[in-house]
Amino acid sequence: MSAKAVEAHRDGRYREGLEWAKKAYEYAGNHFEPDHPNTLTGITNLAGLYKSQERYREAEPLFKEVLEKRRKILRVNHPSTLRSMNSLASLYTSQGRYGEAEPLFKETLEKRREVLGMNHPDTLTSMNNLASLYQSQGRYGEAELLFKEALEKRRKVSGLSHSTTLTSMNNLAALYHAQGRYGETELLHKEVLEKRREMLGLSHPATLVSMNNLAALYHAQRRHREAESLYKEVLERYRKVLGVSHSTTLKSIHNLANLYRNQNRYLEAKSLYKELLEKSREVLGEDHPDTLLYMSNFASSYTSHGRYEESELSLKEVLEKRREILGLNHPSTLNSMNSLTDLYHTQERYIEAEPLYKEILEKRREVLGTSHPHTLTVQLNYITLLINLYKERDALLLLKNMEAHLFTYIITQLDTLSKERVRRRFQLSTSLFQNIVFSLAHRKPSSETTRFAARVLLQWKQIQAEEEAYIAQLVRTTQDPRIRTAGEKVIELRTRLSRLTQQPEAESQSPLSKTLSELERVEVELQQLSRHYRGRLAVSGVTLDGVWSQLPADSTLLEFRQYNPVAFNIRKVGNPHWMAYLLRADGEAPILQDLGPVEPTRKLWNQLRSAGHDKAKADQAARELYQSLFGTFESKITDLKTLFIAPDGFLHLVPLTRLILPDGRYWIERQAIHQLQTGRDLLRQPLRNDSNHFLALGGVDFHQNAEVVTSEPEVPRSLFASVNRQTADEIKFFKPLPASGEEADEIALMYRLNRKAQAEVWPGLEASEARLKALESAPKILHLATHGFYLRDRPLGAERPLVLSGLSLAGANQGLRGQIGPDGEDGILYSLEVLGLNLHGTELVSLSACNTGQGVVDYAEGVYGLVRAFCIAGARRVLMTLWPVGDDHAKDFMVAFYERWLQQPVSDPAKALRETYLAYIRHPDPELRNPRVWAPYVLVGN
Numbered sequence: 001m002s003a004k005a006v007e008a009h010r011d012g013r014y015r016e017g018l019e020w021a022k023k024a025y026e027y028a029g030n031h032f033e034p035d036h037p038n039t040l041t042g043i044t045n046l047a048g049l050y051k052s053q054e055r056y057r058e059a060e061p062l063f064k065e066v067l068e069k070r071r072k073i074l075r076v077n078h079p080s081t082l083r084s085m086n087s088l089a090s091l092y093t094s095q096g097r098y099g100e101a102e103p104l105f106k107e108t109l110e111k112r113r114e115v116l117g118m119n120h121p122d123t124l125t126s127m128n129n130l131a132s133l134y135q136s137q138g139r140y141g142e143a144e145l146l147f148k149e150a151l152e153k154r155r156k157v158s159g160l161s162h163s164t165t166l167t168s169m170n171n172l173a174a175l176y177h178a179q180g181r182y183g184e185t186e187l188l189h190k191e192v193l194e195k196r197r198e199m200l201g202l203s204h205p206a207t208l209v210s211m212n213n214l215a216a217l218y219h220a221q222r223r224h225r226e227a228e229s230l231y232k233e234v235l236e237r238y239r240k241v242l243g244v245s246h247s248t249t250l251k252s253i254h255n256l257a258n259l260y261r262n263q264n265r266y267l268e269a270k271s272l273y274k275e276l277l278e279k280s281r282e283v284l285g286e287d288h289p290d291t292l293l294y295m296s297n298f299a300s301s302y303t304s305h306g307r308y309e310e311s312e313l314s315l316k317e318v319l320e321k322r323r324e325i326l327g328l329n330h331p332s333t334l335n336s337m338n339s340l341t342d343l344y345h346t347q348e349r350y351i352e353a354e355p356l357y358k359e360i361l362e363k364r365r366e367v368l369g370t371s372h373p374h375t376l377t378v379q380l381n382y383i384t385l386l387i388n389l390y391k392e393r394d395a396l397l398l399l400k401n402m403e404a405h406l407f408t409y410i411i412t413q414l415d416t417l418s419k420e421r422v423r424r425r426f427q428l429s430t431s432l433f434q435n436i437v438f439s440l441a442h443r444k445p446s447s448e449t450t451r452f453a454a455r456v457l458l459q460w461k462q463i464q465a466e467e468e469a470y471i472a473q474l475v476r477t478t479q480d481p482r483i484r485t486a487g488e489k490v491i492e493l494r495t496r497l498s499r500l501t502q503q504p505e506a507e508s509q510s511p512l513s514k515t516l517s518e519l520e521r522v523e524v525e526l527q528q529l530s531r532h533y534r535g536r537l538a539v540s541g542v543t544l545d546g547v548w549s550q551l552p553a554d555s556t557l558l559e560f561r562q563y564n565p566v567a568f569n570i571r572k573v574g575n576p577h578w579m580a581y582l583l584r585a586d587g588e589a590p591i592l593q594d595l596g597p598v599e600p601t602r603k604l605w606n607q608l609r610s611a612g613h614d615k616a617k618a619d620q621a622a623r624e625l626y627q628s629l630f631g632t633f634e635s636k637i638t639d640l641k642t643l644f645i646a647p648d649g650f651l652h653l654v655p656l657t658r659l660i661l662p663d664g665r666y667w668i669e670r671q672a673i674h675q676l677q678t679g680r681d682l683l684r685q686p687l688r689n690d691s692n693h694f695l696a697l698g699g700v701d702f703h704q705n706a707e708v709v710t711s712e713p714e715v716p717r718s719l720f721a722s723v724n725r726q727t728a729d730e731i732k733f734f735k736p737l738p739a740s741g742e743e744a745d746e747i748a749l750m751y752r753l754n755r756k757a758q759a760e761v762w763p764g765l766e767a768s769e770a771r772l773k774a775l776e777s778a779p780k781i782l783h784l785a786t787h788g789f790y791l792r793d794r795p796l797g798a799e800r801p802l803v804l805s806g807l808s809l810a811g812a813n814q815g816l817r818g819q820i821g822p823d824g825e826d827g828i829l830y831s832l833e834v835l836g837l838n839l840h841g842t843e844l845v846s847l848s849a850c851n852t853g854q855g856v857v858d859y860a861e862g863v864y865g866l867v868r869a870f871c872i873a874g875a876r877r878v879l880m881t882l883w884p885v886g887d888d889h890a891k892d893f894m895v896a897f898y899e900r901w902l903q904q905p906v907s908d909p910a911k912a913l914r915e916t917y918l919a920y921i922r923h924p925d926p927e928l929r930n931p932r933v934w935a936p937y938v939l940v941g942n
Contacts, residue, residue: 043065047059047066047091054094054325060088066087067087076111079116082111082126085104085107086105090129093129093133096329108129124154128146130146131144138372138374139412140175141413144175145524151165169188172188179422179425181419186214189210193213196210211234219231228259231256235249235256247283254272254294257276260272261301270301273297277295289326292325295314296315299314319337329367341381345384348569350388353385360378360382361382371405371406373429375405376402376433386398387436387440388569392443410426410427410430414464423464430860431563431564434563436566441592442565454592457581458680461862464861465872467527468835473840474533475526477840490523493518494833495833497512497515497796497800499820501796501803512796516800551682555585555640557679558637558644560578560580561648562579562598562859563576563579565594575598577597578601579592579595580629584640591633593633601628608621608622619660622658625654625659626660637671642671642672642674652857655936657917666917673914676941689843691778691780692780693758694751694757694783696744696760696762696783697761697767698745698763698783699737699742699744700785700786700808701764701767702736702813703811735787737787738887743848747898751902754903768811769825773836778838780843781842781845781846782839783894787849787850788806788808788850788852788881789850789851790805791805801858802832802834802864803830805855806831807829807849808828808829811826812826812827813827814827835872837873842876843876844875847866847879847880849885849890850881867880867940876942878940879897879938880938882938883932893916897913897916913939917934917935
């Protein structure tokens with residue numbers, strides 16, 4: 001009878017399956033003792049049928065009864081007991097009771113490892129179950145580690161094509177899909193589909209599941225034609241193999257109907273929904289969870305076409321049934337409530353929506369926790385509703401409450417996610433929160449909304465850089481051998497990855513892929529170790545008043561943020577705008593201002609960049625750009641001595657000093673301008689560095705590399721020779737810079753005379769990459785006179801943007817040809833490798849090279865390039881360039897800058913740089929007065 005129950009359920013005959021399961025349960029109860037294994041199996045099967053039909057309240061006491069009896073009779077470590085424990089945990093997961101499921105899954109996994117071994121199929125199943133739970137909780141980094149471990153073990157134990165291995169691959173693909181990692185998802189789905197087609201044939205249910213998964217991915221990517229083709233093929237095969245009324249066939253119809261709905265193909269969607277509902281009611285019953293799901297989505301299609309009355313009736317019916325059948329806290333019940341609130345919101349029936357939102361939010365917090373992504377999404381929707389009800393104060397209180405939970409969630413992701421690209425994307429998940437905060441402050445300006453928005457703007461920029469800098473500092477100063485070992489391994493792997501970055505191979509098992517995977521694993525290990533030390537998350541305690549107190553007299557802070565204004569009534573975001581806040585040292589209330597759309601300023605910036613030597617055209621763009629970005633604040637800043645400016649987005653690449661004021665002067669002529677990464681730089685205390693050592697690299701020999709070797713032993717020569725091929729194709733070769741040697745010598749001499757301290761110059765072959773990386777103590781000043789480069793559109797650039805920029809050192813031209821020196825280095829110092837330099841407390845890094853300010857512009861993290869890398873490595877300030885600079889001009893400018901700086905009784909490089917600008921602006925030689933000569937130099941940091 002149990003076998004018949006399973007067969008009926010597998011074939012989609014749920015009611016028949018349940019009847020057979022009940023008969024088997026009754027038979028076992030009549031013929032065996034209550035604790036007999038057959039009796040317990042019958043109870044388990046019945047509970048499983050209830051669970052599959054989402055009749056959780058009936059399933060739970062049965063699962064608990066079996067678990068309790070097996071614990072008593074068979075003990076805790078028996079495989080049958082562990083299966084019962086796993087079943088109960090799975091039931092809790094289906095209900096969204098993650099807090100109750102997690103300890104059960106962990107206990108099951110721990111005991112299976114102990115009793116069955118690390119590689120037993122049941123152990124690997126437990127690993128996958130716990131990973132799936134983490135995925136449901138939004139703990140993607142922890143889930144990925146477990147999914148990958150289970151997949152690796154299944155590949156070794158069962159082989160690449162075994163069904164369990166393919167299931168593990170599918171689980172990992174689902175996780176990537178949930179994170180929006182569509183490229184990786186597609187590769188895995190295609191691999192699984194290909195293997196299932198080969199082994200099982202085109203019409204096997206497992207093959208069709210894989211085909212459906214790939215279609216769902218295309219659907220999510222809006223690749224509608226590809227999705228439709230696959231959905232139709234799957235549906236046609238299900239109809240032939242399983243029949244037109246099978247539950248799996250119905251789900252396939254549902255997928256195609258949803259695709260049509262999303263394409264606004266209403267008549268086609270309606271036809272499929274009607275067929276679907278008719279058959280589902282006939283086969284599964286009116287109250288079956290699948291039937292209710294189809295009703296709900298059909299009702300939503302009514303909403304999207306303005307048929308609100310029909311939609312409301314259906315949604316209310318579904319909600320009532322789900323409450324009755326599944327309970328108030330079931331995820332499907334809450335989804336029904338959410339659909340109804342969406343309908344009310346669309347109709348602007350805000351008063352009716354409010355109590356539903358409150359209930360949903362309360363239950364999401366209760367079931368999922370305050371920091372779960374679903375809870376946070378509901379809270380944002382509720383806040384939008386409150387704003388539409390003109391309850392802005394209530395909305396503000398909720399936003400303040402939400403901020404801490406959102407911050408906790410993002411930091412957890414940064415600590416556990418292995419992919420840097422994914423970590424950056426997760427910071428984007430805060431964008432809607434920030435958009436609402438800024439839009440509310442713009443809509444309802446007050447002291448409270450302005451201060452809160454300004455603090456959010458201050459806190460949420462470049463969080464990842466802050467955390468990376470802390471970890472880099474910890475690695476250099478800790479006594480913990482685990483952290484030191486992990487940190488050294490990270491540095492080693494970053495060097496290897498940098499060398500392999502231009503490799504054309506894309507196979508998953510290529511040296512580049514293996515190195516990247518190993519680096520990601522060790523980085524997560526280091527992040528996990530570092531979280532136990534004090535000092536993490538310091539950014540969460542930053543306050544506006546704290547920054548305010550650090551502003552010098554007669555100065556102001558002006559900080560920018562790109563955001564998308566929210567139209568609260570339709571819950572849509574508009575095109576990007578600039579938001580900025582102004583904080584004056586004199587205590588005047590902060591000013592928060594929307595500065596208008598981003599796109600016109602981007603066009604002006606492009607005009608400024610492309611003007612070249614057409615000074616009139618460049619001046620016009622510089623004048624208009626100043627007016628667009630700073631004209632609003634002109635009356636508030638014109639009388640100040642010093643401006644601290646923290647840009648955002650591409651504004652990091654704009655030469656602020658050469659913008660032109662309304663009176664026709666360059667901005668730097670009126671007042672000092674200090675460029676910061678974020679306003680938090682004002683709070684950053686200099687790292688202690690007792691050294692007074694000056695180090696300069698100049699006159700570098702790019703052509704020789706002592707004894708040249710072709711590769712490291714573990715990397716095949718043929719591979720390494722291709723490593724930098726694409727870099728070489730773009731750069732060709734690094735030309736000698738004779739003036740850079742003179743520059744380094746002159747500045748070093750000035751340093752010895754003025755600072756009465758050691759000044760060292762590494763010329764020629766001495767300016768080696770290995771020697772710079774091996775510095776035991778950080779120099780007070782590091783001056784690098786060489787070539788800088790920034791590459792575009794490289795294979796690994798999206799994943800690791802710090803491999804796109806760098807500096808050339810001794811032997812770099814041999815490095816471009818795939819050769820390395822006896823020290824194991826190729827002479828090309830990528831920004832990714834700069835992260836490992838010992839610059840703990842270095843006062844200034846001067847990058848006397850071309851394009852050293854360039855990089856990949858990121859929404860949350862500014863510019864991924866040399867400046868970011870040197871700051872993370874410990875440098876307090878970085879002097880960089882925004883465009884190419886000539887060898888002789890660079891030497892003259894740097895010498896002029898250092899001459900002013902080193903003669904100061906109190907060190908103030910920003911003041912010395914401004915004096916240098918002014919000297920060039922007022923120079924009798926018109927060539928030197930041109931901003932093309934002096935404006936590319938920008939000092940970043942406080």
